[in-house]
Amino acid sequence: MYANGVLWGTFGTPTTISGTPEQSLDKLFQFPGTDLIPVGEASPGDRDYNGGRWDVRLVTFTGMEPTQFTSDDEVWYHASLGDLTISDTMGGFVCPLFAL
Secondary structure, three states, X not given: OEEOOEEEEEOOOOOEXXXXXXXXXXXXEEOOOOOXXXXXXXXXXXXXXXXXXXXXXXXXXXXXXXXXXXXXXXXXXXXXOOOEEEOOOOOEEXXXXXXX
């Protein structure tokens, strides 16, 4: 996944998260129906990185062609322009990030 302009390695775990306080999760933006790589809002080294605990949000392109973003700032910027919509939470899971 991408976060902060960097492509990170990751692996899924069988851990799901329910009832976890929002502040202990980072948002993970997925792009269903595309082959785009997901984008996280935090990564190792960030003060607010929550160790790979993710709150999944689905992104739908509405005013632009599907585009690979590499940071959550880009996702939020295009959402503010109306180029895409972001869903409410789709649930959480654990998926740590590591340098490639």
